[in-house]
């Protein structure tokens with residue numbers, strides 16, 4: 165059976181998110197939760213980045229997780245040696261190959277990139293570690309340049325090549341084409357994809373990469389990262405749960421919500437409203453047409469079963485779009501058996517009240533009780 169590695173880069177790409185800072189215990193706790201969920205790799209920053217990061221990488225390795233810790237490392241000897249001096253399982257090397265990055269970032273030509281990378285790849289392989297080489301800004305790189313670099317690094321011994329959409333420019337079709345081309349050309353090598361979200365296609369592009377033959381997909385918790393981030397773990401899981409459940413059969417999906425919550429709190433944020441699965445309203449149904457159908461069978465408007473993620477469904481009764489089915493259901497769950505005419509009247513009254521603004525469930529319950537009493541019924 166085909167296998168898929170999910171690489172979570174919350175501790176590396178994620179800390180490049182504006183305002184992000186994880187102290188040591190937070191880094192460790194994020195890693196523990198990722199491990200409990202079952203991701204294959206946790207990517208950490210280059211140990212040379214700072215003494216604290218070096219210490220954190222050591223501490224993360226000392227957790228002895230099932231998840232493999234890989235360091236994200238520039239193609240520079242000092243950086244590689246510093247990473248090899250820690251017990252990380254592997255090194256994720258990267259080098260910008262686009263004209264933009266070659267001109268404005270490191271200033272090296274393609275032949276110089278190869279000359280820098282090849283001996284370092286050999287060094288990592290000799291040290292018995294996993295090594296991946298990523299062509300940063302792959303989707304703005306000249307195809308001949310890109311393949312020239314990949315041919316050389318594969319010859320030198322990399323086990324996986326990375327195709328990052330560094331600036332979030334690619335469309336799903338472009339991702340599919342480039343990944344497919346590389347999968348055909350390098351059948352013996354793994355392919356990793358890393359999709360930024362600048363134009364809103366990060367998850368779509370990541371799934372396109374999978375479908376074209378990538379075997380390792382990068383994500384972060386909540387999708388945090390440079391600028392507006394990369395594909396989110398929850399977003400990718402949502403797609404895989406529906407279309408490729410066998411690829412995440414061993415994952416503990418009930419831990420996802422606590423991980424997203426933990427990272428949001430660490431960043432002093434709330435979970436964004438549009439994150440799949442764990443957003444506060446991800447399983448809340450509102451309009452009367454929807455609530456009626458969902459109360460009969462949740463599958464009508466749900467493709468993800470909240471209980472598989474340890475979460476609950478909510479029916480939002482307190483809006484002007486509410487329907488009598490939901491209102492009658494709520495009244496019944498409060499112990500009030502209403503006739504169908506009464507449900508229609510109550511629904512009408514509730515809709516009128518909700519014209520002043522949406523109501524919380526508590527406000528709805530109070531409204532229903534008050535309405536019931538005012539109709540001359542005994543208090544329950």
Ligand code: HCA
Nearest residue numbers: 258298300301326328330358
């Ligand atoms: C970076 C850029 C990177 C690298 C991804 C990779 C990108 O922050 O250094 O190594 O595959 O988006 O290109 O995150």
Ligand code: CU
Nearest residue numbers: 177330358389
């Ligand atoms: Cu990135």
